[in-house]
Amino acid sequence: MPELPEVETVTRLIRPGVEAQPIRGVEVYWDRTVGELGSSAFEREVLGKRIVRAWRRAKYIVLDLEQSKRPAGSLLVHLRMTGRLHMVDARSEPGPYERLRLLLPRKRALSFVDVRKFGRFTYEADPARVLDRLGPEPLEEEFTPAWFRKALKGRQRALKPLLLDQSFLAGLGNIYVDESLFRAGLHPLRLAHKLTGKHADRLHEEIRRVLADAIEREGSSFDTFYRTPEGQPGSYQHQFQVYGRDGKPCRACGATLRKFIVGQRGTHVCLRCQRPPRSGAGLP
């Protein structure tokens, strides 16, 4: 499922195809993809505007729009589980899972494909309304060890659900949380406010390292869903230490990796490398 590294990869690869392009046509094949607005209002808001910038915030791909050289809202694309974005020939027939298409000049189109229909491609007149609710970007300057130490101290919550909370820190999902926690040697049920400063710093470092490495490898592809806009799989899945490896030996210590559920999410750990908190008695 696309998280920060996958969304960053997608954004980089579609950028040359969409920036500076006017939207000449809008085709919505699944109404709920555009959210509350509905497809006719969506089309009215978007048609004729120009995409001036494609960038990423958390797991959103943001397409800033202009009309008559003035800012005119943004498109927010969230891939959720199975969403894919790529450039297609505007004359091609829409595929079975295609949900939306923006028609651009020179017979090009930006296509949104999403098997499970969880993804969203919405228009926001004021995108800050959505984006300002998100926590800091883990790869930006603002995410400092000092900020992280303090933020963790202020939360009486287990690390796993906290790191998945986009209003706390933006862009991590199930895979990269499990990988970061393993690399930091921290059990997912450890409580944030009880971490030492040293542990907080270690986690900070591993989060950044994992995300940066995953971007370098164009994300992770382990099922048929995530592909780059060029149709290529990423390769970070080969670096997974714990995700999807339950029952297999830990690469660090050889202990059998375990999977359990935390907040309805499959959670992968090495119980020897990641000691459970005492408060979580009985739990892994």
Add this chain to the structure above:
DNA sequence: AGCTACTCCTGGTAGC
């Protein structure tokens, strides 16, 4: 504040 349960979806797979 933070927890759980539920919702949205469908392809893939396990089990019979």
Add this chain to the structure above:
DNA sequence: TGCTACCAGGAGTAGC
């Protein structure tokens, strides 16, 4: 072979 049941999960929401 063909059927059913269940699983994966990001984010929003409701209820406690």
